[in-house]
Amino acid sequence: MENTLDNVFDTMGIETESLKETTTKLEKSAEEVGLTVHYDPEKDTNHKIFYGLTDNDREQAVIESIVPKIYRDSAFDVEKIKNNLRAEYKALNKLYSVYNFNEYIQTCNGILSAIRMKKLPTRSYIIGAPNGFGKTSFVSECLITLRKHNFRVAPYITLSELSTLRIEEERRMMNPFFKQQEENNTYNKNEGTIVYSYNGNKGYVKTPQVVIGCYSYSEYINADCLFVALTNRNSKEVESFMLKQLLNIRAIKGLPTIVTMMESLDIYTRDPNLKYLVWDEILAYTENEICYDRLYHVSTYKFKNIGGKINNKGVNVENDTGIVGA
Numbered sequence: 001m002e003n004t005l006d007n008v009f010d011t012m013g014i015e016t017e018s019l020k021e022t023t024t025k026l027e028k029s030a031e032e033v034g035l036t037v038h039y040d041p042e043k044d045t046n047h048k049i050f051y052g053l054t055d056n057d058r059e060q061a062v063i064e065s066i067v068p069k070i071y072r073d074s075a076f077d078v079e080k081i082k083n084n085l086r087a088e089y090k091a092l093n094k095l096y097s098v099y100n101f102n103e104y105i106q107t108c109n110g111i112l113s114a115i116r117m118k119k120l121p122t123r124s125y126i127i128g129a130p131n132g133f134g135k136t137s138f139v140s141e142c143l144i145t146l147r148k149h150n151f152r153v154a155p156y157i158t159l160s161e162l163s164t165l166r167i168e169e170e171r172r173m174m175n176p177f178f179k180q181q182e183e184n185n186t187y188n189k190n191e192g193t194i195v196y197s198y199n200g201n202k203g204y205v206k207t208p209q210v211v212i213g214c215y216s217y218s219e220y221i222n223a224d225c226l227f228v229a230l231t232n233r234n235s236k237e238v239e240s241f242m243l244k245q246l247l248n249i250r251a252i253k254g255l256p257t258i259v260t261m262m263e264s265l266d267i268y269t270r271d272p273n274l275k276y277l278v279w280d281e282i283l284a285y286t287e288n289e290i291c292y293d294r295l296y297h298v299s300t301y302k303f304k305n306i307g308g309k310i311n312n313k314g315v316n317v318e319n320d321t322g323i324v325g326a
Contacts, residue, residue, distance in 0.1 A: 128299030
């Protein structure tokens with residue numbers, strides 16, 4: 001029976017390998033970033049595993065609005081990222097070098113490997129990389145895989161949007177209280193109460209709507225592994241405080257949070273108020289496992305070469321990508 005299934009998969013172009021071979025690969029990737037996952041052959045009678053996501057897995061994630069249709073076929077592909085770097089490195093005449101690339105790739109692959117093995121990360125992360133380094137593809141593949149394994153999943157969201165969603169949720173919860181206040185303040189002829197109102201312009205009046213998606217704030221804070229994004233320095237205050245609250249809530253539930261960013265962490269930590277009130281409280285300084293209220297920081301970045309020349313004496317630099325330590 002097993003050989004028959006293998007032949008069918010081969011005909012369809014689907015690769016199969018032994019479960020032990022597959023799990024060994026995944027364990028190695030996960031353990032490189034401190035995620036401990038182990039395969040026990042005595043507890044699993046299966047001998048083959050399908051490695052990867054099916055078209056149905058991807059389509060269903062789109063149907064459930066977990067990922068946008070445009071990211072249906074996303075995959076975290078290191079070679080595609082390097083191809084992007086090669087094109088940019090050549091176009092900019094080797095203007096920049098890329099640092100901490102390998103650590104970034106290992107972290108993303110480690111998280112993905114754990115999720116593929118139906119394991120959640122054992123800590124929360126903040127992962128930084130410029131545009132073109134595959135952050136959205138990484139998150140999309142993680143979300144589709146989490147859904148495939150029946151975890152509670154919510155879409156990738158910015159912290160600004162999540163803050164707005166939280167405010168709307170609080171407003172909804174307070175509506176009965178506000179309604180009672182309005183009823184108490186209506187015109188009462190006997191008591192002589194007068195209520196002033198402003199009707200605005202005549203004709204069509206548009207009521208502002210908050211359009212963020214079909215997932216509730218509760219679904220976000222209770223997702224088994226939540227992916228959120230910091231946007232830019234203009235939103236650093238509201239997003240920082242939202243992030244701190246989010247981590248505190250999810251740590252109580254024992255749930256990991258993965259934060260992505262495209263700018264330097266210095267934008268946040270150089271602000272003395274934000275550093276003291278938020279970031280000193282949420283950054284992890286060790287790689288301890290079972291740590292969900294603090295973020296372990298991993299970041300790759302581009303740095304301009306002085307005078308247009310690579311200034312990395314004694315360090316291996318990939319000639320066509322500018323990756324330092326490749």
